[in-house]
Amino acid sequence: MNFNIYLNGDRIRRNPIKPMANLKDRLPENVLGAFFVDSSCIDCDLCRETAPAFFRRQDDSGFSIVYRQPVTPEEIELADEARLGCPTESIGRDDAAGPMA
Numbered sequence: 001m002n003f004n005i006y007l008n009g010d011r012i013r014r015n016p017i018k019p020m021a022n023l024k025d026r027l028p029e030n031v032l033g034a035f036f037v038d039s040s041c042i043d044c045d046l047c048r049e050t051a052p053a054f055f056r057r058q059d060d061s062g063f064s065i066v067y068r069q070p071v072t073p074e075e076i077e078l079a080d081e082a083r084l085g086c087p088t089e090s091i092g093r094d095d096a097a098g099p100m101a
Ligand code: SF4
Pocket: 037, 040, 041, 042, 043, 044, 045, 046, 047, 048, 063, 064, 085, 086, 087, 088, 089, 090, 091
């Protein structure tokens, strides 16, 4: 399996040991709701470029966080695109966390 992904011409290697975002490493700065970023974020900026309405940089920590949960189907699709594109799989979706809003 190829774990390599390219961003702006630079190779970023996926972590083959970590298959998905870990709920127990969920950053406390995320707003409540299904989408979250965990502490494995490498601050690559991809989620913020893909879905700036939901992800922003937390300057104190250098991590991205979810600052607004997607609500509409289109917003959820965009947030999911950012989640699936994260090179370190640091974005999680916990639908058991309740409504997206
Ligand atoms: S795409 Fe993933 S690694 Fe990159 S800033 Fe967003 S959460 Fe962090």
